[in-house]
Amino acid sequence: MRRHAVLWSVIVLAVVMLAPFVIVAMNALKSPTQYAAEGPLALPDGISLQGLADFWDRVDFGQKLLNSFVISGSVAVLAVVVSVLNAYALGIGRIRGRLWILIAFLVANTLPQEALVYPLYFLAKESGLYDTQLSVIIIFTIVQAAFGTYLLSSTFTGFPGELLEAARIDGANKWQALVRIVVPISRPTLGVLFVFFFIWTWNEFFLPLVLLISNDTQTVPVALGVLQGQRLMDATMTSASALLGVIPAIAFFLIFQHTLTRGITAGAVK
Amino acid sequence: MNRLDTLAAHATARPPDAPAAPPRPRREASYLLFLIPGAVLLLAVIVVPFVMNIGISFTQWQGVGDPKWTGLDNYTRLFADETFWASFRHNLGLVVAMAILPTIVGLVVAAALFDVIGKRFGPRAASVLRACIYLPQVLPIAVAGIVWSWILAPEGALNEFLGMVGLGSLGHNWLGDPDVALWSVMGVLLWIQIGYPVVIFMAGMQRADPSLYEAAELDGASWWGRFWHVTVPQIRPEIFVVLLTCTIAALKVFGPIYVLTRGGPGGATNVPSYFSFQNFFEKTQVGYGAAIATVLTVLILILTAVFLRVQNRGERG
Numbered sequence: 001m002r003r004h005a006v007l008w009s010v011i012v013l014a015v016v017m018l019a020p021f022v023i024v025a026m027n028a029l030k031s032p033t034q035y036a037a038e039g040p041l042a043l044p045d046g047i048s049l050q051g052l053a054d055f056w057d058r059v060d061f062g063q064k065l066l067n068s069f070v071i072s073g074s075v076a077v078l079a080v081v082v083s084v085l086n087a088y089a090l091g092i093g094r095i096r097g098r099l100w101i102l103i104a105f106l107v108a109n110t111l112p113q114e115a116l117v118y119p120l121y122f123l124a125k126e127s128g129l130y131d132t133q134l135s136v137i138i139i140f141t142i143v144q145a146a147f148g149t150y151l152l153s154s155t156f157t158g159f160p161g162e163l164l165e166a167a168r169i170d171g172a173n174k175w176q177a178l179v180r181i182v183v184p185i186s187r188p189t190l191g192v193l194f195v196f197f198f199i200w201t202w203n204e205f206f207l208p209l210v211l212l213i214s215n216d217t218q219t220v221p222v223a224l225g226v227l228q229g230q231r232l233m234d235a236t237m238t239s240a241s242a243l244l245g246v247i248p249a250i251a252f253f254l255i256f257q258h259t260l261t262r263g264i265t266a267g268a269v270k
Numbered sequence: 271m272n273r274l275d276t277l278a279a280h281a282t283a284r285p286p287d288a289p290a291a292p293p294r295p296r297r298e299a300s301y302l303l304f305l306i307p308g309a310v311l312l313l314a315v316i317v318v319p320f321v322m323n324i325g326i327s328f329t330q331w332q333g334v335g336d337p338k339w340t341g342l343d344n345y346t347r348l349f350a351d352e353t354f355w356a357s358f359r360h361n362l363g364l365v366v367a368m369a370i371l372p373t374i375v376g377l378v379v380a381a382a383l384f385d386v387i388g389k390r391f392g393p394r395a396a397s398v399l400r401a402c403i404y405l406p407q408v409l410p411i412a413v414a415g416i417v418w419s420w421i422l423a424p425e426g427a428l429n430e431f432l433g434m435v436g437l438g439s440l441g442h443n444w445l446g447d448p449d450v451a452l453w454s455v456m457g458v459l460l461w462i463q464i465g466y467p468v469v470i471f472m473a474g475m476q477r478a479d480p481s482l483y484e485a486a487e488l489d490g491a492s493w494w495g496r497f498w499h500v501t502v503p504q505i506r507p508e509i510f511v512v513l514l515t516c517t518i519a520a521l522k523v524f525g526p527i528y529v530l531t532r533g534g535p536g537g538a539t540n541v542p543s544y545f546s547f548q549n550f551f552e553k554t555q556v557g558y559g560a561a562i563a564t565v566l567t568v569l570i571l572i573l574t575a576v577f578l579r580v581q582n583r584g585e586r587g
Contacts, residue, residue, distance in 0.1 A: 014402035093301025114563040119319035142311035203410040205525040225412035245413030
C-alpha cells in the first residue's frame with residue numbers, strides 16, 4: 001500500500017511538471033476564435049496551425065533557428081578543440097604552474113556574466129564585432145572551454161603513459177600524439193562535452209541579448225524573450241512562440257538523452 | 271583510425287618488463303604552445319573585461335565620452351541604496367527556490383524513485399518518471415519564462431483552472447501583484463530546477479554500497495532511518511555539488527526575471543543581476559552598474575571558496 005502511495009505521489013509530481021508543456025501545446029494548436037470563446041483549458045476543436053504560421057512569419061523563425069544552429073554548433077566545435085588543447089598541456093604535459101592555471105579557468109567559469117557584459121559590449125562596438133554572430137561565438141568558446149578544460153584536465157591526468165611513450169618511440173611529435181592517440185581514445189568524453197556545449201550555448205540568454213540586436217543575428221531564445229517583453233502578442237501567438245521554443249529543446253533532449261544522463265553522472269562527482 | 275589501432279596495439283604489445291617510462295616532457299615549452307589559443311581567449315574575453323569592469327566601478331560614466339574618476343563613491347552609494355539591499359533580499363528567496371528546496375525535494379524524490387519505484391515497479395518506470403521531472407531543465411530559460419508568464423497572466427491558464435475547480439477566489443494577478451510576484455517567480459524557478467538534483471542524486475545512489483543497505487535492513491532500520499543514516503551520508507559529495515552550483519545559479523538569475531516581470535511590479539522582484547543590467551543599459555549609469563556587478567562577483571567567489579573548503583574538509587574527515 002505504502003509503495004503505491006509513493007508511486008502515485010511521484011506520478012502526480014511528474015504530471016505537474018509536464019502540465020505546462022501540455023497546456024502550451026494545446027493552445028498553440030487552437031484557433032484564436034476558439035481561444036476567445038472557450039479560454040485556455042478547453043481541448044482544441046481541431047488542429048489549427050494558424051498561430052504557429054503567423055508567429056513563424058512574423059519573427060522569421062527559420063532565420064532564428066539557423067542563427068542558433070550556427071552559433072551553438074561553432075561554439076561546441078571550437079570549445080571542444082580549445083578544451084582539448086588546454087587539457088593536453090595541463091593534464092598530460094603537466095606544465096609548471098598548472099594548478100594556478102586550472103584555478104584561473106575555474107574562476108573564469110564561475111564569474112557572473114554581469115561583471116563582463118559592459119566591457120564586452122564596449123569592446124565589441126570598438127572592434128566592429130557588435131551585433132555579429134562572431135562576437136558571441138568567440139565569447140562562448142572560451143566560457144564553455146573554461147569548464148571543458150577543468151573537466152578534461154582531470155580526465156587526462158589519468159591517461160595511460162605507455163601509449164604516448166610508444167607513439168614517441170615511433171617518431172610521433174606531440175601534435176601527432178594528440179591527434180592520433182589522445183583525441184581518438186577520449187572521444188566519448190569529447191562527445192559529452194560537445195553535447196553540453198551545444199545545448200548550453202543554445203540556451204544562453206543574457207550576453208546574446210546584449211550583443212545581438214538585429215533580426216538577422218538573433219538566436220531563438222533572444223528573439224522570443226524580446227518579443228515577450230514587448231507584450232504585443234495575443235494568447236494563441238504567445239503559446240505558439242513558446243511551443244516553437246520548446247520543440248528544439250525537446251528534440252535535443254530526446255536525441256541526446258542517453259549521452260546527457262551519462263555525462264551528468266560523469267561531471268557531477270569527480 | 272587504422273594507424274591509431276596499430277599504435278595502440280604496438281603499445282600494449284610491449285614486453286611487460288619494459289620500464290614504464292612516464293611521459294615526462296623534455297622541453298616544457300613545447301607543451302606550453304598548446305595553451306596559447308586558450309590563454310589568448312581567456313585574456314581577451316574574461317580577464318581584460320573583468321579588470322575593466324572593476325576599473326569602471328570607480329568612475330562615473332555614461333558609456334560615451336571619458337569616464338570620471340570618483341573613487342569609492344559608487345560603493346558608498348550602493349551600500350546606502352535601499353533598492354540594492356532589496357534586490358539581495360529577493361535573491362535570498364531565489365536561493366531558497368533554486369538551491370535549498372530543490373535539494374530537499376530532490377533527495378526525497380530521488381530516494382523514492384531509486385529505492386521504491388526502481389526496485390518494486392522496475393527501472394523503466396523510474397527512468398520515465400525521472401525524464402518527465404528533468405524535462406524543464408532542457409528548456410532555454412527564456413522559453414520557460416514565456417510559458418509561465420502566459421500561464422500566470424490574469425486571464426491565463428492557472429486562474430482559469432482555479433475557477434474551474436471552484437477555487438476562483440484564490441486567483442491572483444500572479445506576476446502583477448507586488449505581494450505575490452516574488453512567490454510566483456520562486457515557484458517557476460523551483461519547477462525549472464527540481465530535475466537537476468533528482469538526476470544527480472539518483473546517479474549518486476547508484477554508486478552507493480548495497481551492503482550498507484543490507485546491514486541497515488538486518489538491523490531493522492526503518493526506511494526513514496536508512497534514508498537518513500545511509501543514503502544521505504553516501505551521497506554527501508553530490509549534495510555539496512548541487513547546493514554550490516544551484517546557489518551560484520540563483521545569484522546569477524537574469525533571464526526569468528527579464529521575461530517574467532522585468533524586476534517589477536515596483537521593483538518587487540528586482541535582483542542584483544537585473545539591477546546591474548538596468549543601470550548599464552537603461553539608466554546608462556555604467557559606473558554604478560559595474561559596482562553592483564563587482565559586489566555580486568565577490569559574493570560568488572567567496573561562496574565558491576567556502577564551499578570548496580568545507581567539501582575538502584568533509585572528504586578528508
